[in-house]
Amino acid sequence: MAYGSTIMAGAYVALVPVYLFRAPAWLMVLTGIAAAVLVGLLVEFCCFRFIKKGHELAPLMTTIGMLIVINEAIVHATDAVGLKYPSPFGDVALELGQFLVRRDYLAVLVAGVVCFTLIFLLLYRTRFGRAMRAVAERPEAAQILGVSVRRVNVLTFVLTSALAGVIGFFAAVSVGSARPDMAFFVTGKGLVVMVLGGLGSLPGAIVGGLVLGVLEFEATWFLGATYRDILAFVILFLVLVFRPQGLVGTRTT
């Protein structure tokens, strides 16, 4: 649940080198990733390490606590004012046939495909990926087979936080500013996408993202912008209650 604020922290810290000196985009992304990884490790340390096993809801509660703390830290550091986010891609739209495409959106798309490919390769083609999936499925069994659950967990956090750094950068670029309410927004939408596709399913996440994106756009068009978010949460509620395994997932329990 603290993932949204990790993303936001990445987005904010990525701004620091821009303010210090006119940093190029790649340096912003790298700073964002580094900051997000640090925050991610902090979350792991505070929220997961000391929690006793078998307390199912405890990590949920601690990460929500962390979400608030990180948010407040950013609100206090920036006086809750949105910061302008420079776009390295310029404002000019590309013309592709009869469509106009904003260049930063195109960059988001490319970055998304690259990230997805990397994660897919890591999860399904490497030793570490196999260990990660084993720990997710059955930690005890993985431990018996010689996988260090603790190390895998920490590395997973590093990995997802690095990703959060990238997401934070692109999210802020496409909106044009970094604002403290970003985390709630990203967390909310992220939850809907995750649940829609099925928890812990990589193709599910993509399907969920696409379905939500299309539905939200159609809702904005036909019903108006204020109904868009209702629709997202109605979908969240209905899928959770009637199809907890997600749209493409299979029932495991």
Next chain:
Amino acid sequence: MDYYVAIASIIGIHALLGLSVYVVAISGQMSFGQQGFFAIGAYLAGMSTAMWGLGLVPALVLGALVAGAMGFVVGFPALRVRGLYLAIATFGFGEIVRLAFLNVRYTENIGGRVVGPNGAEGFRHVRYVYDRGFTGLHYLAVILVVLVVVVILFFLLERSKVGAKLRAVEEDETAAAMIGINVTRVKVVAFAAAAAVAGLGGGLFIHYSTYIDHDMVALPLAIASVTYPLLGGLGSFVGTLLGAIVLVGLTEGLRGLQGMREFVYGGLIILMMIFRPRGIVDEALVLRVKSWLSPRAPREPVQAP
């Protein structure tokens, strides 16, 4: 003096919200959607007095009943899932309610004022209480009476068979079902009762503040309401009251802490989860206090029938 009356009023209202989460929590689940029922109770009770000419008591009862009915309608499907899923689903419900009130426009022009739910502008001018010459102190008395009634009901609940059933369901659903407890019914009834209590809190709130808007029932309120029972403890409803008094007292009472409110809440949740996951007043403490009060009380938890 007015200042302390105001703080006490807020404590009373938030205690109701905390108790609402507590009921769900002792059936072993966590809800982040009680602020949705709070909002339903508030808007309904507000409309009852400001637009439909009802008195305060019928308005509060109506708000609580509708919120409770909503709790039943939502709880029935939602309680099929549990744990993390339920927490997310209830939060989704809370957001649906909040966003619905962001869109609802149902206003009347009463005495030159626009009264009624007015979309993003919120629901203004619920002045029933103050128009009838109540002072802050009078209204605090109303809040406390309601709180005492609810607390008495809770006290009876804890000692009743229903309370024992709830705890049995929390402890082990399968075992509870095997000794003949209708797990679904117990959970849904508890959820509906919890929703009614939250609705009652909402009704009291809107008459206290004369105003509510969708921003007031967003995630921060959900987190506050969950923090009270978690900090106070899940061993007895006394813990929730204690949690509300301590937290609201700290954050409203100490001016220096005003800006740090969210830090306090967030930090406390993390620390409590690590060091004392059942809160200050946990089951062990309840048993110890009981054994001090009457030496012959059982030292081991009494199992549900």
